[in-house]
Amino acid sequence: DTAVSQTPKYLVTQMGNDKSIKCEQNLGHDTMYWYKQDSKKFLKIMFSYNNKELIINETVPNRFSPKSPDKAHLNLHINSLELGDSAVYFCASSQTAGWGDTQYFGPGTRLTVL
Amino acid sequence: SQQGEEDPQALSIQEGENATMNCSYKTSINNLQWYRQNSGRGLVHLILIRSNEREKHSGRLRVTLDTSKKSSSLLITASRAADTASYFCATGDSGSRLTFGEGTQLTVNP
Numbered sequence: 001d002t003a004v005s006q007t008p009k010y011l012v013t014q015m016g017n018d019k020s021i022k023c024e025q026n027l028g029h030d031t032m033y034w035y036k037q038d039s040k041k042f043l044k045i046m047f048s049y050n051n052k053e054l055i056i057n058e059t060v061p062n063r064f065s066p067k068s069p070d071k072a073h074l075n076l077h078i079n080s081l082e083l084g085d086s087a088v089y090f091c092a093s094s095q096t097a098g099w100g101d102t103q104y105f106g107p108g109t110r111l112t113v114l
Numbered sequence: 115s116q117q118g119e120e121d122p123q124a125l126s127i128q129e130g131e132n133a134t135m136n137c138s139y140k141t142s143i144n145n146l147q148w149y150r151q152n153s154g155r156g157l158v159h160l161i162l163i164r165s166n167e168r169e170k171h172s173g174r175l176r177v178t179l180d181t182s183k184k185s186s187s188l189l190i191t192a193s194r195a196a197d198t199a200s201y202f203c204a205t206g207d208s209g210s211r212l213t214f215g216e217g218t219q220l221t222v223n224p
Contacts, residue, residue, distance in 0.1 A: 105156030
């Protein structure tokens with residue numbers, strides 16, 4: 001069974017559209033994350049939720065809205081997509097929000113905005 | 115600029131050789147972690163070293179940490195073709211936030 005899963009794996013869409021990426025973890029972890037990896041492989045945290053509450057919110061355009069319906073799920077909705085949003089988005093989870101916890105990553109969603 | 119910078123950006127070696135990757139960071143840290151990313155996949159945790167530790171081993175991996183120089187190194191001994199991947203260091207503070215470096219692309223030629 002996949003520990004952290006994301007859907008879809010690939011997403012190709014036009015500028016201006018709204019899209020969602022879903023993430024689920026079956027590890028029983030309390031904390032989940034969204035990262036963005038650009039074309040140069042630079043990985044930057046966007047958001048983190050602990051027990052459905054937002055604990056990390058980096059400087060991300062408010063077109064990006066995370067939603068955590070329960071602690072096993074963290075979805076990412078993006079409004080009015082722009083060319084610069086093209087990247088690979090990774091979901092991750094960790095046991096707690098404490099320091100040193102291993103983060104387990106999903107396989108990524110490659111978003112291409114045309 | 116980002117917290118971690120890695121050196122070299124790319125490294126190509128022959129199977130059986132050792133590979134050394136370096137990571138430098140700017141601010142105080144609580145711990146430093148190394149992750150591996152195979153092409154088209156998510157990151158996989160390799161090893162964590164605490165700020166009060168100087169060296170740690172795990173199988174063929176050896177990590178060192180020098181907090182006075184704000185640097186860490188990852189050594190992979192007796193490399194294999196399957197070690198071909200990108201390797202990232204990530205620094206952690208008192209919470210769960212990790213700040214990743216730019217990564218080193220390692221290619222191990224059979």
